[in-house]
Amino acid sequence: MATSRLxxxxxxxxxxxxxxxxYALSTCAWCKLTKKYLGENKVEYEYIDVDLCSEKDRETIRxxxxxxxxxxxxxxxxxxxxxxxxxxxxxxxxxxxxL
Amino acid sequence: xxxxxxxxVRAEADARTAGCYLNPDKEFLNNLLEGLKANEERYGYPxxxxxxxxxxxxxxxxxxxxxxxxxxxxxxxxxxxxALFVRKDVFEGKKPVEPxxxxxxxxxxxxxxxxxxxxxxxxxxxKTAIQVTREKSQIQLKMWYCKQCGYxxxxxxxxxxxxxxxxxxxxxxxxxxQTEPKTS
Numbered sequence: 022m023a024t025s026r027l028x029x030x031x032x033x034x035x036x037x038x039x040x041x042x043x044y045a046l047s048t049c050a051w052c053k054l055t056k057k058y059l060g061e062n063k064v065e066y067e068y069i070d071v072d073l074c075s076e077k078d079r080e081t082i083r084x085x086x087x088x089x090x091x092x093x094x095x096x097x098x099x100x101x102x103x104x105x106x107x108x109x110x111x112x113x114x115x116x117x118x119x120l
Numbered sequence: 121x122x123x124x125x126x127x128x129v130r131a132e133a134d135a136r137t138a139g140c141y142l143n144p145d146k147e148f149l150n151n152l153l154e155g156l157k158a159n160e161e162r163y164g165y166p167x168x169x170x171x172x173x174x175x176x177x178x179x180x181x182x183x184x185x186x187x188x189x190x191x192x193x194x195x196x197x198x199x200x201x202x203a204l205f206v207r208k209d210v211f212e213g214k215k216p217v218e219p220x221x222x223x224x225x226x227x228x229x230x231x232x233x234x235x236x237x238x239x240x241x242x243x244x245x246x247k248t249a250i251q252v253t254r255e256k257s258q259i260q261l262k263m264w265y266c267k268q269c270g271y272x273x274x275x276x277x278x279x280x281x282x283x284x285x286x287x288x289x290x291x292x293x294x295x296x297x298q299t300e301p302k303t304s
Contacts, residue, residue, distance in 0.1 A: 048155030048169035050148050050202065051219065072172055076233075079172070083233045093229060094222045095170065108219035 027069055027078055032056075034065035039118055041066035044082055044097040047073050051109040052096040058111065062120050071095060122160050127153045131204060134186045139281030140194050141211035143203050148217075152204045156185055170202035171224070172232040179231045182224065189223040191279060197221075263295035 029042070041059065045052035047070040059066050071082055083093045091097060091105045098106045100117050114120070131153065135142050143149045155169025167173040168183040182188040190200040197220045198210040209215045222229070264278040265271065269285035278292030 046155075046170060046172060048158050050151035050155065051170055053151050054148070080233050083230075092222060092226065093172070093233075095172070108221075110219060 027074070027081060029067040029069045031067050032060065032065065034060070034063040036062060036064045036118070036120075039064075040101050041118070042099040042102075043068035044086065044095055044099075045070055046095045049095055055096045055098065055109045055114075058109070058114065062118070064118060064120075122157060124150075124153055124157055127157045127160070127166070131156070131185075135205055137283045138186065138191065138194075138205070138279065139286070140190075140205045140207060143199070143206055143217065144211050144213065145217070148203070152202055155202075156204075168202055169204075172229075174232045179228075182228060187224075191275075192277065193220050193223060195277070195280065264292045265295055267291050267293055 041064060043052075043055060043059070043066055045055065045068050052070075056068065069078075069082070071079055074082070085099075086093045086097055086105070089099070089105045091107055094107050096107075096109055098114065100106070104117055106113050106117065131142055143152065152169055156166040159169060159173065160166040163173060163175050163177075163180070165177060165180070166185045167180045168185055168187050171183050173180045173183065186205065187200065190205055193200045194205055194207050197218070198207045198215055199205065199217050199220055201220050201222060201224075203217050203220065206217060207215075210217055259276060261274050261276060264273050264275070266282040266285065266287050268287035268291050269282060271282050271284040272295070273279065278289050280289055281287065282291070
């Protein structure tokens with residue numbers, strides 16, 4: 022899988038029900054809200070700040086998002102390697118993560 | 121070096137000029153201002169904190185804050201894409217701030233993915249090429265003038281308020297060119 026080569030930051034949490042991958046920007050306030058929300062709900066997740074990674078990794082991430090039929094906007098949250106949520110949408114996250 | 125306070129003062133002035141407001145959520149606003157500051161230090165200009173920039177001025181020009189998409193987004197959704205700027209009803213808490221869909225054309229977004237994006241991307245078929253051109257032509261810039269003070273601008277829609285005399289949008293009129301040949 023293309024994403025396995027990316028260096029993600031792992032945030033530990035008690036809720037390990039789903040595999041959560043977050044593509045974010047270090048400067049983005051919506052991405053910060055997403056990280057905060059996942060943290061508050063003790064969701065275990067991995068994230069990568071796209072603006073801080075290499076050009077090659079940026080391209081890998083873009084391809085990964087586009088391949089899933091979504092647009093490269095941030096935050097992009099990928100749940101269990103299938104469901105993609107673009108933007109910080111609390112209701113959708115709550116539903117997808119059974120919070 | 122630019123301070124956070126300078127970034128805040130500039131954003132406040134930009135909001136006043138355009139007749140909109142800064143996000144009323146203090147923590148959220150601070151995060152955005154920090155993001156703008158970080159981008160200004162990285163790239164030399166305050167590109168949108170919620171969009172991926174190339175670091176090349178010419179390619180990021182449309183997403184330098186206040187971005188080209190702010191006014192139509194504030195008018196339609198009550199906030200710009202990153203939600204730094206909001207409409208009056210949102211500022212007053214009458215309507216919540218919600219994520220705004222990306223208005224920036226995808227070909228411009230793709231610039232941030234560098235040379236590899238161009239090589240790796242499949243060549244557009246004739247069909248997609250036509251679609252892209254059509255999409256571009258949908259944005260129709262027009263000339264508008266403020267009937268109160270005479271301020272002229274060239275954009276899709278007149279501004280929410282006149283940046284010079286603060287007249288409302290309704291006081292703008294389109295300038296249409298006389299194309300018929302003159303009769304001598």
